[in-house]
Structure formats: structure tokens, C-alpha cells
Amino acid sequence: xxxxxxxxxxxxxxxxxxxxxxxxxxxxxxxxxxxxxxxxxxxxxxxxxxxxxxxxxxxxxxxxxxxxxxxxxxxxxxxxxxxxxxxxxxxxxxxxxxxxxxxxxxxxxxxxxxxxxxxxxxxxxxxxxxxxxxxxxxxxxxxxxxxxxxxxxxxxxxxxxxxxxxxxxxxxxxxxxxxxxxxxxxxxxxxxxxxxxxxxxxxxxxxxxxxxxxxxxxxxxxxxxxxxxxxxxxxxxxxxxxxxxxxxxxxxxxxxxxxxxxxxxxxxxxxxxxxxxxxxxxxxxxxxxxxxxxxxxxxxxxxxxxxxxxxxxxxxxxxxxxxxxxxxxxxxxxxxxxxxxxxxxxxxx
Amino acid sequence: xxxxxxxxxxxxxxxxxxxxxxxxxxxxxxxxxxxxxxxxxxxxxxxxxxxxxxxxxxxxxxxxxxxxxxxxxxxxxxxxxxxxxxxxxxxxxxxxxxxxxxxxxxxxxxxxxxxxxxxxxxxxxxxxxxxxxxxxxxxxxxxxxxxxxxxxxxxxxxxxxxxxxxxxxxxxxxxxxxxxxxxxxxxxxxxxxxxxxxxxxxxxxxxxxxxxxxxxxxxxxxxxxxxxxxxxxxxxxxxxxxxxxxxxxxxxxxxxxxxxxxxxxxxxxxxxxx
Numbered sequence: 001x002x003x004x005x006x007x008x009x010x011x012x013x014x015x016x017x018x019x020x021x022x023x024x025x026x027x028x029x030x031x032x033x034x035x036x037x038x039x040x041x042x043x044x045x046x047x048x049x050x051x052x053x054x055x056x057x058x059x060x061x062x063x064x065x066x067x068x069x070x071x072x073x074x075x076x077x078x079x080x081x082x083x084x085x086x087x088x089x090x091x092x093x094x095x096x097x098x099x100x101x102x103x104x105x106x107x108x109x110x111x112x113x114x115x116x117x118x119x120x121x122x123x124x125x126x127x128x129x130x131x132x133x134x135x136x137x138x139x140x141x142x143x144x145x146x147x148x149x150x151x152x153x154x155x156x157x158x159x160x161x162x163x164x165x166x167x168x169x170x171x172x173x174x175x176x177x178x179x180x181x182x183x184x185x186x187x188x189x190x191x192x193x194x195x196x197x198x199x200x201x202x203x204x205x206x207x208x209x210x211x212x213x214x215x216x217x218x219x220x221x222x223x224x225x226x227x228x229x230x231x232x233x234x235x236x237x238x239x240x241x242x243x244x245x246x247x248x249x250x251x252x253x254x255x256x257x258x259x260x261x262x263x264x265x266x267x268x269x270x271x272x273x274x275x276x277x278x279x280x281x282x283x284x285x286x287x288x289x290x291x292x293x294x295x296x297x298x299x300x301x302x303x304x305x306x307x308x309x310x311x312x313x314x315x316x317x318x319x320x321x322x323x324x325x326x327x328x329x330x331x332x333x334x335x336x337x338x339x340x341x342x343x344x345x346x347x348x349x
Numbered sequence: 350x351x352x353x354x355x356x357x358x359x360x361x362x363x364x365x366x367x368x369x370x371x372x373x374x375x376x377x378x379x380x381x382x383x384x385x386x387x388x389x390x391x392x393x394x395x396x397x398x399x400x401x402x403x404x405x406x407x408x409x410x411x412x413x414x415x416x417x418x419x420x421x422x423x424x425x426x427x428x429x430x431x432x433x434x435x436x437x438x439x440x441x442x443x444x445x446x447x448x449x450x451x452x453x454x455x456x457x458x459x460x461x462x463x464x465x466x467x468x469x470x471x472x473x474x475x476x477x478x479x480x481x482x483x484x485x486x487x488x489x490x491x492x493x494x495x496x497x498x499x500x501x502x503x504x505x506x507x508x509x510x511x512x513x514x515x516x517x518x519x520x521x522x523x524x525x526x527x528x529x530x531x532x533x534x535x536x537x538x539x540x541x542x543x544x545x546x547x548x549x550x551x552x553x554x555x556x557x558x559x560x561x562x563x564x565x566x567x568x569x570x571x572x573x574x575x576x577x578x579x580x581x582x583x584x585x586x587x588x589x590x591x592x593x594x595x596x597x598x599x600x601x602x603x604x605x606x607x608x609x610x611x612x613x614x615x616x617x618x619x620x621x622x623x
Contacts, residue, residue, distance in 0.1 A: 196442050199509075202403050203516055204433030204460025209467050213456055217447035 065262030069270060079249075079271045081333070086248030087275060088330030089166045090238035091323060093173030094231045100174070101181030107139035109186035111194070111215055115207040143186075146179025151237055152244050159245035165337070166330075169246025173234050184226050188219045228283040235279040239272045249275070286319050353381035355414070356520050356552045357402055362411035364397055371397045372576045375411070384543060384553045386563050386584070389573035390599045395556045398573065399524045402554070403437045404428060416519065433460035436518030436551070438542070440525040443509035444497040450508055451493050454480045457516030483511035487541065503534040510541055514549070521546055523555040527562070535559050539566060563587070 045055050106112050113136040117129075127137040149157075155172035162168055189211075197214025205213060216223075242250020249272050256264040359377040363370065372394040379385055387395050400406040401413050404420040413420045418431050436457075444453045451474050458476060459467045466475055474480065484490050487507040489500075497505055506526055513521055523542055527535030539555065543566035546553035557563060563570060563584045570587060572580040572595050579595055 202432055202437040204429040209459050217445050220447050
């Protein structure tokens with residue numbers, strides 16, 4: 001008899017071939033197939049020659065309109081302003097979401113909020129087992145609600161509460177992204193293997209200290225890169241949210257569509273594209289700067305304390321600089337808007 | 350002569366994970382200032398025993414008295430204070446790779462600091478002279494601001510020892526601290542550990558896989574096998590037969606035959622049968 005089979009637990013596998021994952025795959029395939037029932041298979045636009053000609057004609061008209069974007073000086077200036085407005089809404093929304101999402105994630109992560117516990121079996125999922133477990137469940141409920149309501153629905157709700165404008169867009173984004181970030185952060189923190197930060201706990205640290213000295217640093221890279229990804233998404237979503245009252249590019253696109261001013265819509269879409277592409281490139285750049293991996297081929301092997309320290313601060317400093325710059329832009333736009341609004345109200349009076 | 354106070358006292362300790370018993374019927378006493386080595390084949394429950402002693406795990410049955418406290422009864426602050434007095438050195442995962450060496454060393458202090466100071470230290474390291482002195486003692490003074498990934502395995506273990514010095518525990522537990530290092534580095538680390546334990550007047554317990562290192566620094570050897578106490582005695586009482594019984598199938602892999610031949614203190618019993 002070989003020694004492998006003598007190990008405890010080995011007989012379980014020797015006796016029966018595991019098949020659970022095949023069942024899993026079949027179930028997923030069935031679910032995907034079932035999801036096609038919702039699709040409406042209507043190919044008349046492709047099959048019927050008359051329909052096809054009409055559709056092609058419409059497409060031609062659209063393409064012609066989009067092919068000649070409005071590049072007049074004043075509209076370009078206006079689009080640029082709107083782009084900045086969208087960008088600032090996205091950045092403001094993300095910044096708020098990072099702060100609140102972090103706090104909410106701390107409360108809703110079992111590893112952070114509950115910490116070590118010796119409850120086993122069904123007691124582990126019983127939420128009244130301790131006050132911290134109750135807090136954890138409550139925080140999870142909050143983040144689920146925040147996440148379940150899409151950002152444009154938050155925007156519609158907020159328009160009713162605080163009116164139209166980029167601030168509404170920023171808050172709507174913030175609410176939704178808070179839910180998403182809290183979910184992802186808490187999952188990332190929960191998935192850090194407890195053994196990897198046991199030494200922090202063994203040195204006599206409580207839950208919060210264990211979090212900041214163990215869990216958070218171990219998950220930091222994933223947290224940073226996910227936050228950047230979310231910031232990119234926020235910029236894209238900010239453009240959409242404008243359409244339901246969040247201001248910025250989206251609002252203007254919606255407005256121009258209703259007037260059928262396709263050349264202006266085309267310009268605005270070009271600006272939106274430029275914005276999202278720039279956001280992609282910028283976030284890639286920051287991501288590269290933020291790497292704290294000394295074994296990275298491009299990492300600088302510094303030998304002075306100053307250089308050693310500066311390496312860490314360059315990346316984060318750059319990120320902070322961008323955020324500060326955008327905040328300033330957002331503020332100037334906000335002030336500009338308010339003063340214009342004051343003028344308007346004075347005129348109307 | 351009055352015996353020094355007990356640091357650990359285990360009575361009928363049993364520990365199981367999900368129905369699988371890893372340790373059973375362990376009775377053990379360790380006194381203040383002792384230097385104890387624990388040996389045994391892999392899977393014998395050495396690491397579990399250490400985790401029980403450091404109050405990270407609690408026994409399924411029986412009693413673990415650590416520094417006079419029953420670890421099963423301890424909660425919250427009392428538990429954290431006990432853990433603060435028991436320093437632990439692991440086989441790996443000693444350092445948090447994303448924190449600079451300075452923070453990893455000062456981690457030994459966070460059990461003593463308040464929350465505000467602990468968090469502030471991440472931005473502006475507190476008690477920097479203490480960290481510098483500890484790194485000086487392990488001969489790594491220039492690595493204060495390095496990332497752990499820039500250090501070699503032996504250097505990382507020395508940083509972890511610097512953390513222990515900063516923590517100033519009454520007991521030091523080292524769980525296979527040298528199994529990832531070669532023999533020369535391992536000897537150096539064990540020597541450093543024993544020296545520091547002596548200097549701080551701390552009790553030292555070490556899990557060892559490298560039997561060559563037993564003879565210099567330890568007063569007592571405890572052998573575990575299949576979750577039970579197999580043998581206990583002075584290092585010079587270890588014989589080749591004992592090791593063969595203890596390690597079973599692993600015996601060849603350890604190449605103990607060669608070891609026993611160049612060992613400074615030869616086995617006291619029996620003629621060589623291999």
C-alpha cells in the first residue's frame with residue numbers, strides 16, 4: 001500500500017471520483033440557454049428588402065450628420081466646459097465614495113468588524129451572536145441597498161430632492177459607487193488568508209489595529225487598482241447620468257438629441273470619447289506609478305533614505321495632485337454656476 | 350532550590366479541527382528562563398501546539414495555562430495583553446510585505462500603544478530610535494526604510510527578531526524559524542534568538558526541523574509524534590533509535606545517519622545498527 005493512501009482523508013478521494021464541478025458547468029450552461037428566452041428574435045430588418053433599404057437609408061442619414069460635427073468656436077468652448085463639469089462630477093463622486101465606502105466596508109467585512117470568533121457551524125451565520133456581528137449584517141444591508149439602486153435611479157431621486165445640476169450627478173454616483181466599493185473592499189479584506197496576518201494579532205493588536213497593520217496592507221494593491229477601475233467607470237457613467245438631470249455632457253447630449261441637432265450631438269460624443277479615453281490612459285499611468293513591488297523590473301533601486309521614501313510618495317502624490325486640480329476645477333465651475341444663477345434670479349425679479 | 354515560576358502548564362490538552370484530532374492528551378510544563386526545542390515529523394502537531402501556546406487557538410479539551418491565565422477563559426483586553434507578552438516568530442509570513450521594515454519592526458509596539466498612536470505611526474513612525482536600536486542589534490541598521498521584498502530570507506527573519514526585541518515579550522515562541530534557510534544561516538538565526546532570549550531574560554521555545562542545531566542552545570527537547578508527547582529529555586539523551594522511531598518514513602529524508610556521525614555529542618545508547 002502506498003503511503004499517500006495512508007494519509008487521513010485520502011480514502012475519501014480514492015473511493016469516488018469528484019463530479020461536483022461538472023454539475024456546476026451544466027447548470028451554468030442551462031442558465032445561459034434559458035436566458036435567451038428573453039430575447040426577441042426579430043430579423044425582418046435584415047430579411048425584408050424594403051425594410052432593409054429603409055434601415056440603410058436611415059443609417060446613411062445618421063452617418064452623414066455625425067460625419068460633420070459642429071466645430072464652431074463657441075460650441076467647442078461650451079463642450080469643453082461641459083466635459084470638465086462631467087469630469088469633476090465623476091471625481092467628486094468617486095472621492096466621496098472612497099471615503100464612505102471604506103468606512104462602510106470596515107463595518108461590513110467579517111474579518112474586520114467581527115474579527116476572530118470561535119463560533120462554529122450554524123452560529124457563524126447567526127447575526128445576533130454578538131453586537132459586532134449585528135453591525136456587520138446591518139452594514140451589509142446598507143451596502144446592498146446602495147448598490148442595488150442604479151446610479152441613474154439615484155440621480156432621478158436626487159433631482160426630486162435637490163434639483164438639477166452636476167452636484168446631483170456627483171452625489172448619485174457617490175451613492176452607487178459607495179455601495180460597490182464597500183462590497184468589493186469588504187470581499188477583498190475577507191479573502192485575505194487569516195494566517196498571513198496572524199502575527200499582527202499575536203502581537204496583541206485589537207481588531208482595528210489588525211486591520212490597519214495586517215489586512216489593509218495585504219489587500220492594498222487590489223484595493224487601489226479596483227478603485228481606479230471604478231473611477232474610470234464613474235467618468236463613463238457621469239456622462240450617462242447627465243441625461244437624467246445630472247448636468248454635464250449627458251444633459252447636453254439629451255437636449256441636443258431632442259432638437260435633432262446631430263452635428264452637435266456628434267461633437268459632444270467626440271468629447272465624451274476623448275474624456276473616457278484620457279481617463280483610461282491616466283488611470284493606467286497612475287496604476288504603474290502606484291506599484292510598490294520592489295521586484296518590478298522598472299522599480300528604482302534607490303540607496304538613500306530620501307530616494308527610498310520619495311519613491312513611495314511620487315505615485316500617491318501624483319494621484320493626490322490630480323484630484324486636487326480637479327476639485328479646484330469643480331469648485332470654480334460650481335461658483336461660476338451659482339453666480340450665474342444669482343444673476344438670473346436677480347434679472348427675473 | 351525553589352523552581353522558577355511556570356510559564357506554561359498544559360493539562361490533558363486536545364485540539365481537533367473539524368473532527369480530525371491533531372493534538373491529544375498533552376501534558377507539559379515550561380518554567381521561566383528555560384530553552385526548549387520541540388521536534389517531530391511534519392504533521393505531528395508542532396505548529397498547532399505553538400498556536401495554542403500563543404493563545405491564537407484555544408484547546409478543544411483540557412487546559413492551557415499561559416503565564417498563569419487559562420487561555421480558554423480570556424477575552425478582549427486580557428487576551429490581547431497576554432498575547433503581547435508572548436512573542437511569536439513564524440516559519441514564514443512574519444512580515445507584512447506591503448509595509449516598510451520600520452513598520453514591521455514597530456508592529457511589536459502596537460500592543461503597547463493606544464489606537465491613535467498606532468495609526469499615526471503608519472504615517473509618521475513612532476519611537477524610531479527603538480526600531481533603529483533593534484535593527485542595529487540584528488545588524489540591519491540600513492534596512493530601516495526598505496520593503497521586506499528587498500531583503501533576503503535570512504534578513505527577513507532577522508527583521509522579525511528585531512520586532513520581537515521591540516515587543517519585549519516574556520516568552521518567545523519560534524515556529525520552525527529556520528526551515529526555509531540553509532544550515533549556516535539557520536545556526537546564525539538560532540544563535541541570535543537564543544542570545545536575545547538570554548539578554549531579555551525570556552523563555553524560549555523553538556520548533557526545529559534541523560536537528561543539528563539542537564545541541565548548542567537548548568536545555569530540553571520535547572518530541573511530538575502523531576499529536577502525542579513522544580519523548581522528553583535533555584538534548585544529549587537523543588539517540589539514533591529514538592529518532593528513527595520518531596520520524597518513521599521521514600527518517601531517510603532527514604539524512605540523520607550523516608548527522609549523527611559528525612555531531613559533536615555522539616548518541617549515548619547502543620551501537621550503530623544502520
